[in-house]
Each structure stands twice: as structure tokens, then as C-alpha cells.
Amino acid sequence: MGKLIWPGSTQLAPLPAVLVGTGGNGFANNLITVAWVGIVCSDPAMLSISVRPERFSYKALVETKEFSVNVPLASQAASVDWCGVKSGRDVDKFAQQHLTALAGSQIEAPLVAECPLNLECKVKEIIHLGSHDMFLAEIVAVQVSGEFLTESGRLDLERCGGVLGYAHGHYFDLGKCIGHFGFSVRKKPGAKIRK
Amino acid sequence: MGKLIWPGSTQLAPLPAVLVGTGGNGFANNLITVAWVGIVCSDPAMLSISVRPERFSYKALVETKEFSVNVPLASQAASVDWCGVKSGRDVDKFAQQHLTALAGSQIEAPLVAECPLNLECKVKEIIHLGSHDMFLAEIVAVQVSGEFLTESGRLDLERCGGVLGYAHGHYFDLGKCIGHFGFSVRKKPGAKIRK
Numbered sequence: 001m002g003k004l005i006w007p008g009s010t011q012l013a014p015l016p017a018v019l020v021g022t023g024g025n026g027f028a029n030n031l032i033t034v035a036w037v038g039i040v041c042s043d044p045a046m047l048s049i050s051v052r053p054e055r056f057s058y059k060a061l062v063e064t065k066e067f068s069v070n071v072p073l074a075s076q077a078a079s080v081d082w083c084g085v086k087s088g089r090d091v092d093k094f095a096q097q098h099l100t101a102l103a104g105s106q107i108e109a110p111l112v113a114e115c116p117l118n119l120e121c122k123v124k125e126i127i128h129l130g131s132h133d134m135f136l137a138e139i140v141a142v143q144v145s146g147e148f149l150t151e152s153g154r155l156d157l158e159r160c161g162g163v164l165g166y167a168h169g170h171y172f173d174l175g176k177c178i179g180h181f182g183f184s185v186r187k188k189p190g191a192k193i194r195k
Numbered sequence: 196m197g198k199l200i201w202p203g204s205t206q207l208a209p210l211p212a213v214l215v216g217t218g219g220n221g222f223a224n225n226l227i228t229v230a231w232v233g234i235v236c237s238d239p240a241m242l243s244i245s246v247r248p249e250r251f252s253y254k255a256l257v258e259t260k261e262f263s264v265n266v267p268l269a270s271q272a273a274s275v276d277w278c279g280v281k282s283g284r285d286v287d288k289f290a291q292q293h294l295t296a297l298a299g300s301q302i303e304a305p306l307v308a309e310c311p312l313n314l315e316c317k318v319k320e321i322i323h324l325g326s327h328d329m330f331l332a333e334i335v336a337v338q339v340s341g342e343f344l345t346e347s348g349r350l351d352l353e354r355c356g357g358v359l360g361y362a363h364g365h366y367f368d369l370g371k372c373i374g375h376f377g378f379s380v381r382k383k384p385g386a387k388i389r390k
Contacts, residue, residue: 003308004341005300008240008334011312011350013266014209014360014369015234038233039210040245041324045203048243048329050235071208074373081379105200113198117206129236129331134243136324139203146199155206155363165209165360165369168350171378174209174360175370178269183366184276 010036013167017080019115020049021068021101022060024108029101031093031112032057033084035166036132037069045139047121050132056088061135065123066107069139070115073157074164074173081171106140116157118143205231208362212275214310215244216263216296217255219303224296226288226307227252228279230361231327232264240334242316245327251283256330260318261302264334265310268352269359269368276366301335311352313338 015035023029036050047069051058061067072080079097086093094101094110101110104120111118121137150156157163162174210230218224231245242264246253256262267275274292281288289296289305296305299315306313316332345351352358357369 002341003297003313003338004344006337006339008315008336010234010237010240010242010334011266011314011337011339012211012213012232012234012242012264013312013352013358014211016207016209018207036234036236037207038235038243039205039207039231040233040243040329041231041327042205043326044324045205046324047205047207048233048235069207071206074371077373078379081374081376085377085380102198117208118198119206120203127331129239129241131238132236134235134331136322136329139205141203142201142206143198144201144206146197149199157208158362158365158367162367162370163208163362164373167353167358167369170353170375171373172353172357172369173371173373174362174367175357176269176368178272178359178366178368179276180365181276182280184273185280 011168014165014172015167016071017164017166017171019070019072019080019083019112020057021070021110021112022057022064023110024066025064027060027064029094029110030057030060030088031083033080040136046137047119047139048134048136050134052132061123062126064109066109067121068104068107068109068111069119069121070112071117072115072164074162076115077164077171080164111143116145116148206363209360209367210362211266212359212361212366214265214267214275214278214307215252216265216305216307217252217259218305219261220259222255222259224289224305225252225255225283226278228275235331241332242334243329243331245329247327256318257321259304261304262316263299263302263304263306264314264316265307266312267310267359269357271310272359272366275359306338311340311343
């Protein structure tokens with residue numbers, strides 16, 4: 001069967017599914033689940049998140065110009081999903097999900113202590129695109145849970161069940177490691193395969 | 196063990212690892228592997244890719260203002276990796292990787308026939324960020340390989356080994372499906388688990 005042509009839609013996959021933390025500067029701590037997130041620059045380290053203006057977190061993002069991106073483990077999928085369904089207008093998401101607000105080193109917005117990887121972000125620019133506004137932000141600091149470091153100090157979330165991925169409306173864990181960047185041109189044929 | 200604080204860096208995961216196709220309007224067909232890619236808006240459907248100006252594909256992106264985003268299966272990881280290591284200055288990536296350039300329905304840039312999901316993109320804005328320029332683009336059409344559709348017409352790449360993910364320098368397939376969006380608030384407890 002050949003190709004079918006569909007109208008343009010947001011079919012890219014897999015995407016990260018992260019908890020974005022907002023708060024500080026008079027705003028209560030809140031969390032919003034975001035899959036419209038991606039790295040946009042290496043130096044300076046920058047990412048973008050896109051959020052609908054009608055979302056409760058939007059005002060805090062615009063006014064504080066700060067947020068945290070908290071990368072969850074696959075085992076935290078239910079909390080991530082719940083925070084994407086509920087609104088901070090109605091519930092205290094940290095309290096309801098038994099999550100701990102951790103202080104940032106460079107931002108007032110809260111981090112999620114239970115997530116193994118936390119990116120502290122400062123907004124540089126807000127671009128109105130349509131349904132969503134894009135927040136271009138610099139990643140000013142990173143916090144990692146020490147138990148996920150290898151003996152050599154490398155971050156290794158994958159050995160612990162892995163981070164959470166999102167593809168076409170479904171959450172996934174990461175499965176088999178196929179190889180690392182450059183494996184296709186190594187002199188020794190065959191990438192190191194590990195679970 | 197508690198948290199360690201590191202300088203800002205691009206630790207977000209997992210990311211898509213896609214083949215970006217460029218060409219048309221006098222440019223030879225070429226492919227560039229990109230992980231700095233993400234959805235930025237639902238309506239209109241938009242994504243961003245970020246590319247270093249010194250990359251061979253950069254000029255074609257700037258001048259044609261078109262590209263394709265080709266989402267590979269995990270089984271295509273070696274081709275994706277190879278296209279990220281080699282330069283179109285030196286090799287014909289389509290020919291060397293035995294990939295077929297497929298005509299877009301709305302763009303002149305080539306699509307990769309062997310990838311199950313192809314997004315046709317038109318550049319709306321280029322933003323200089325630092326090491327990378329960000330290309331904000333509208334997804335004007337999507338092509339899907341018919342064999343990946345379910346009987347009800349839903350795209351189901353995951354049942355076929357899944358799409359390719361990238362996390363901290365390593366390629367992964369997607370593993371277990373944990374549930375779909377909203378599973379945490381369903382009345383029936385427990386998400387549908389499938390491989």
C-alpha cells in the first residue's frame with residue numbers, strides 16, 4: 001500500500017511529556033503537562049514550550065518569565081497525565097499528586113523533587129503563533145537526582161526504566177537502546193545493545 | 196542522595212530523531228538528521244527545527260523555505276545516525292542509504308518514501324538564537340504509509356516496532372505503552388497495557 005496524503009497536523013513523534021512548574025513572584029506553585037516542548041539551541045542552551053493563552057499557567061509564565069521543565073520517569077506517567085487533565089484553577093497539583101516543590105538555584109518557580117531531571121528556564125521571548133504561544137527560554141541550570149548518575153558521573157536515566165515518551169496520544173517508556181550517536185560509522189560493526 | 200546542580204544544558208528527553216529533507220528550486224536532494232525539533236502550535240499545525248548555519252542543508256532551508264520532516268521507525272536507526280554523521284557536501288545520502296525521494300504534495304523538497312510518516316513543512320520565520328537558527332514552519336500536509344493504519348484508519352506506528360527516540364546521546368525504540376491521554380482519570384482503574 002502506498003502513501004496517503006492528509007491535511008497538516010501535529011503528528012511528530014515521539015515527544016517528551018514533561019511537567020512544567022510555575023510559581024513565585026506572588027503566583028501559587030502550579031504544574032502543567034506539556035508535550036509541545038523541544039530543544040531549539042545548543043549554545044546558549046535553549047528550549048521552547050508552547051501553551052494556550054487560556055490555560056491557568058499562562059499568566060504566571062508571562063508575568064514571572066520563569067518556569068521549570070521536569071522530566072519524569074515512565075513510572076510517573078499517571079501523575080503526568082493527571083496534571084494534564086486537571087487545572088490549577090481547581091486543585092493544588094503538588095499536594096494532590098504528593099509531589100514536592102523544590103527550590104530552583106536560579107529561578108523562583110518550583111521544581112518537582114521527584115522527577116530525576118529538572119531544567120531551570122528563563123523566558124527570552126514569547127511568540128504568538130495561533131492556538132498556542134511559544135515561550136523561547138534559556139536553560140540556566142539543571143538539577144539531577146544523584147542516584148541516576150553512573151560511577152563516572154554520567155546521567156543514566158535509561159537504566160532505571162527510562163524517561164516518559166508521548167506518541168500519537170499514548171504514553172510509552174523507552175525500550176531497547178539501539179546504539180549511541182555515531183554507531184553507524186564505528187569500525188567495529190554492530191552497536192552495543194543493552195536493555 | 197539529593198540533587199546535584201549543573202550548568203544549563205540541553206538535557207531534555209526523549210526527543211524525536213528525524214530525517215529532514217531539503218531540495219528543489221535548484222538544490223540537490225539532501226537529508227540532515229535533526230533532534231532539535233518539536234511541535235510549537237496545534238492550529239495552525241507548526242513545528243520548529245534548529246540547524247547550525249555551517250551545516251550544508253542550511254542554505255537550501257533558507258533559500259527554498261521548505262523542508263520535509265520524515266519520522267523513522269526504530270529499525271531505521273542506522274540510516275538516521277549515518278545521515279547525522281555524514282555531510283551532503285561529500286555524499287548523496289539518498290543514494291548511499293538506498294532511500295527513495297518521494298514527491299511532496301505541497302513542497303518541492305523531497306520526502307523519504309521508506310519513513311512511515313512524512314510532514315511537509317513551509318518556513319514562516321527564521322530566528323537566530325546562537326549556535327543554531329530556529330526555523331518555525333507550518334506543517335502543510337502529512338503523508339503516511341498505508342500499511343501503518345488500523346482498520347479504523349488510525350495511524351498506529353507503535354504496533355510495528357515503534358518510532359525512533361533519542362535520549363542523552365542514545366537511540367531507543369519505544370517500549371511498553373503505558374496508557375493513553377486521560378488514562379489517569381478513567382472510571383475503570385488501570386490503563387490498557389499493550390506491547
